[in-house]
Amino acid sequence: MNSLFKALSHPVRRRIIAMLRKGPLASGDIAAAFDMSWPTITGHLNALKEAELVSTERDGQSIRYRLEISAVEEALAFLMDLSGTGETKEEDHHD
Amino acid sequence: MNSLFKALSHPVRRRIIAMLRKGPLASGDIAAAFDMSWPTITGHLNALKEAELVSTERDGQSIRYRLEISAVEEALAFLMDLSGTGETKEEDHHD
DNA sequence: GTTGCATTTAGCGAATACCCTAATTAGTTT
DNA sequence: AAACTAATTAGGGTATTCGCTAAATGCAAC
Numbered sequence: 360m361n362s363l364f365k366a367l368s369h370p371v372r373r374r375i376i377a378m379l380r381k382g383p384l385a386s387g388d389i390a391a392a393f394d395m396s397w398p399t400i401t402g403h404l405n406a407l408k409e410a411e412l413v414s415t416e417r418d419g420q421s422i423r424y425r426l427e428i429s430a431v432e433e434a435l436a437f438l439m440d441l442s443g444t445g446e447t448k449e450e451d452h453h454d
Numbered sequence: 455m456n457s458l459f460k461a462l463s464h465p466v467r468r469r470i471i472a473m474l475r476k477g478p479l480a481s482g483d484i485a486a487a488f489d490m491s492w493p494t495i496t497g498h499l500n501a502l503k504e505a506e507l508v509s510t511e512r513d514g515q516s517i518r519y520r521l522e523i524s525a526v527e528e529a530l531a532f533l534m535d536l537s538g539t540g541e542t543k544e545e546d547h548h549d
Numbered sequence: 550g551t552t553g554c555a556t557t558t559a560g561c562g563a564a565t566a567c568c569c570t571a572a573t574t575a576g577t578t579t
Numbered sequence: 580a581a582a583c584t585a586a587t588t589a590g591g592g593t594a595t596t597c598g599c600t601a602a603a604t605g606c607a608a609c
Contacts, residue, residue, distance in 0.1 A: 361465055368463035369597090370456050373532075380536055386556055399598055401557055406596095420555050420606050431537045435530065437468075441475055442526045464567090481586055494568055496587055501566095515576045515585050551609085558603070565596070573588070579581085 363434055366410035371395070372403050376412060379426035386422050458529055461505035466490070467498050471507060474521035481517050 366372055375389055390400040404424060407413045412430045416423050438444075461467055470484055485495040499519060502508045507525045511518050 361463075364459065364463040364468070368456075368459045373459070376536060387554095390556090395597095396599060397555090398557075398559095398600080402597075405557090417606085422556065426536070428537050431533055435533045435537060438526055438530045438533065441471060441521070442523050442530060444527075444530065482584095485586090490567095491569060492585090493570085493587075493589095497567075500587090512576085517586065553608085554606090556603105556605080559601085561599085563596105563598085565594100567592105567594080569590105569592085571589085573586100575586080576584085578583080 360433065360437070362406075362410040363412065363430060366406050366412050367434065369403065369406070371400075372407055375400075375403060375407065375424075376426060376431075379413065379424060383416075383423040383425040385418070386424065389424065455528065455532070457501075457505040458507065458525060461501045461507055462529065464498065464501070466495075467502055470495075470498060470502065470519075471521060471526075474508065474519060478511075478518040478520040480513070481519060484519065 367376075371393065374393075378384060378389060378392065386401065386404065387397070389404070390397040393400060404413065407424075408415065410430060411427055413424045414427050416425070462471075466488065469488075473479060473484060473487065481496065481499060482492070484499070485492040488495055499508065502519075503510065505525060506522055508519045509522050511520070
C-alpha cells in the first residue's frame with residue numbers, strides 16, 4: 360500500500376497509468392511518448408509493477424504492460440474511507 | 455495535484471490524515487501520537503498543507519489542523535477516472 | 550550461432566526527502 | 580516587559596529518488 364501511493368506520486372508514472380487505461384501497451388510505445396530515455400521509463404515501469412499497478416506479459420519480443428485496476432481500486436478505497444464517500448450516508452445505489 | 459499525491463505517499467502523512475478524519479486537532483496532539491520529534495511532524499504537516507489536504511486556524515496559542523475533504527476528492531476523481539468510476543461488479547477484496 | 554531489435558540492468562552524479570537537535574517566532578499570562 | 584507554552588524554522592547528516600549513458604539480456608529470424 361505504501362508503494363502504491365509512492366508509485367502514484369510521480370507525474371510521469373501517473374501519465375503512464377492514464378495511457379494504459381485505454382489498453383495494454385509495449386514498453387517502447389510508452390517510452391516513445393516521453394521526452395526521456397528509455398531506461399528511465401523502465402525504472403518508472405518497475406515502480407508501477409512493484410506497486411502492482413501494472414502487470415506484464417510477453418508478446419514475442421516486446422513486453423506488454425497492462426493496468427491492474429484492482430490496485431487503483433485499493434487506493435480508491437483508502438480515499439473513500441477518508442472522505443466518507445460510499446458510506447455513512449443514505450446515498451446508495453447498486454445497479 | 456502533484457503535491458497531492460506526493461503528500462499521500464508517506465505513511466505518516468496518511469496516518470495524520472486518518473486522524474484528522476474524526477475532527478480537527480492541534481499540532482501538538484498530532485505530534486504526540488507519533489514516535490518522532492515534533493519538528494518532523496511539522497514538516498509533514500507542511501507537506502499536507504502545501505497539497506491543500508489540510509487547512510489551519512489559530513485557536514489561542516495552539517493551531518488547529520483540519521482535513522480538507524475537497525483535496526481528498528480531487529485524488530478520488532483522478533483514480534475514479536482511471537478505474538471506470540464506480541462500475542464495481544463485485545466486491546472481493548481483503549486487506 | 551550470429552545478427553538485429555526490444556527491453557532491462559548496472560553504475561553514477563545531482564537533487565530531493567526524511568529525521569534529528571538547537572534556535573526562533575507567536576501568543577498568553579502575570 | 581519577562582516568563583511560559585505551542586509551534587515553526589534553520590541547519591545538517593544520511594537515505595532515497597531521478598535522470599543519464601553504456602553494457603547486458605531475451606527473442607526472433609537468418
